[in-house]
Amino acid sequence: MNTQNSNFIKGIIDRDLADGTYKSIVTRFPPEPNGYLHIGHAKSVVLNFGLAEEYNGRCHLRFDDTNPETENEEYIRSIKETVAWLGFDWGEHLYFASAYFEQFYKYAQKLIKDGKAYVDSQNETEIRENRGTVNEPGKPSLYRNRTVEENLALFHEMREGKYRNGEHVLRARIDMASPHMILRDPLLYRIKHAYHYLQGDDWCIYPMYDFAHPLEDAIEDVTHSLCTLEFDTNRVLYDWVLENCLKPEELPTRPHQYEFARLNLTYTIMGKRKLLRLVNENLVTGWDDPRLPTIAGLRKRGVPAAAIREFCRSIGVTRTESTVEMSHFEHVLRDHLNFIAPRINAVTEPLKVVITNFPEGKTDWVEGSYWPRDVDKEGSRKIPFTRELYIERDDFRENPPDGFYRLAPGREVRLRYGYFVTCEKVVKNDAGEIDYLECTYDPETRGGDAPNGRNPGGTLHWVSAMHGVPAEFREYNRLFKSADPESGDEDFTEHLNPGSLTVVRGYVEPDVREHPTDERFQFERIGYFWQDPDESTPDHLIFNQIVPLRDTWTEKEGTESQAEIEQKRRERELEKQRQRERSSAGDRYPWEDLSGSQRVTFQRYVDEYSLDRENAAIIARDDDLSGFFEEALTAYENASAVAKWMVNKLLAVHKETPVNQMKVSPEQFGAYVEMISTDVISTRAADDVFDEMLETGDDPSDIVEREGLQQVSDEGALEPVIEKILADNPDKVERYRDGQKGLLGFFMGQVMRETGGTANPELTKEILSQMLNN
């Protein structure tokens, strides 16, 4: 799992560092202190602090404490502790948004002075109603045109506490008709007569997130401000605030916001309110219930911080909404624990075994390694073997089913590191339940090997009845029965798994006492456990199961039959069919929605230049594009070709940088198309030429001349190159001849690379196929 993880954010950072935008990076983890951290936050913590580590930058821990009504110090304490536990150090970089209140206030005054903010005195309902909807524009407030002086005075009075909650707000003056709801004069400040746990009663106006956050980032010289996807729509305001508050010279190094998908996990929930409900309604034992995805819960359960970090790194960072399977988390956990957890034995549901031919009162101390072969670690302990033992109830069957190779009447098994034993008799109580087993052991098999090479099918774990330490075991299962408990109309609590906690009592081998109380063990054949940090005592050991061992024997509930798989396949096929129908039912053509004048242009292109209807419409519907097109024709009169290359090459760039801001002139583009159409350059080299044109604004002919990109259509020149490539890749040639025709693309790519893209592709392909086929 040590893949060299990259992601789109690292791509951005690499770019920013390479082009000198920033000298080094600064990230931040900005929790609001109004809840406990969960594994979703851990993703963000690991991302932000991890990036800072990797790039030798720094990461700030900043509390976004702009709403005193919901936040408190206990959360601050807990969050700090959790981030530290996760293994990250913010050093001196601990910050609070509330410490910047004075600066925010000054920025707000600046906006007012610049006519970009005003005090609105509508009430909450009016503001909401006048905001409009996604389909209707909002209406400007009556107070929108107050003078700067009036606004300044009012705002000052708001701060002075002259007004009650809700009487006034400060709003940015942007655009009440914007299709971005966020830009319809967003609120910057509201009046809250509330005690702030850090600022006391100093303030009765508090900034909104959208105003405060970008400024916090800027104040701290944050470079990359990472947040989750739902803030995507806020970014336009983030940028507005910075561009309108900062000094021009500060803008080049200002922070930028990037969004990534939040973490979702199957069989659990991550929402603050829902988590809170579970706690408040006593459906779990508290915020640190080991079944919860909270860091506190995971920690109490015994999940090491390193495993959480590893998990967070393994899932990647993208912009696609995703739900990671719990089994993946469990895999990472086991993978980690496998190397750090010494093995010992514990019997969680004991069945007594009496070894009838073993002397009463005798203890035989056998040796057992802490580590299996595959873990490169040393160490072992002595395990007491006695006449009376416990084995796991599940490890015995009176009537063993097929494939069961544990203990059964008359059968011999190995007791791990002990002896081979054979079940001679099943002793039952009056109720007909199995009371205990009578077995005999083979003294020749001490340690678990038979001198004659005999090898029983099963190996069982066991604990001496005389020496075993009684213990309670808490086995945790998934909190919800459903992979997606939040879907469906019913309340999510209805999906709670009644079997999420099983408490059983059994025995642990005495060596457990020789270990630190926070040691994580693998109880062989059961799972990974550790002592509950709060409740376990020397007199009453309580073990929490961190994660069970993978079990490939017990019947799985979720596995599907062949028929079900087939059924699914059919359903998918059907769904594809329906999708096809829906898609074609809605099909449109680009010429369907042209305005009057565009329609005229379109018609002219079709009639006069015989353009393809689609290309004609695409160019005609954009005035910049049609202007560019017609000018390009003055340099090269082949209209179809110009149109085609415009649509297929220029359009992608035009979306970012409109054609009239590009360095490429229409005449240059015309000349460029001519070079392609007349075979002066290959379509492959055309890409490079175009990139160069975009960057330098040079004439295509100059670029081609300079870089020697003229197309090579001479067989004599191409053949040696191709021969060499084939000779260098004999394995690929063989695979191609064996039928892997897709490799032609590989060879084409090689030739193109070798020739700087100048090879005539058709000709190359022809020669290539010829050579490969004999």
Next chain:
RNA sequence: UCGGGGGUCGUCUAAUGGCAAGACCUCGGCCUUUGGCGCCGAUAAUUGGGGUUCGAAUCCCUGCCCCCGAGCCA
């Protein structure tokens, strides 16, 4: 409906115009003093349609589906 974002094996993630790859899950096998670990193998994907190109998951057009946005929350 308007604006924004997204859509690659069941799941998560690669492939930055050139061999659709890896991991988890599932299934088979090998190995085994843990029915663990490990190893080998199998199943399995580019959202539909059209276009550009020698070559498209990637570029263009056009649908379909999903998520976010109308808090004085963050």
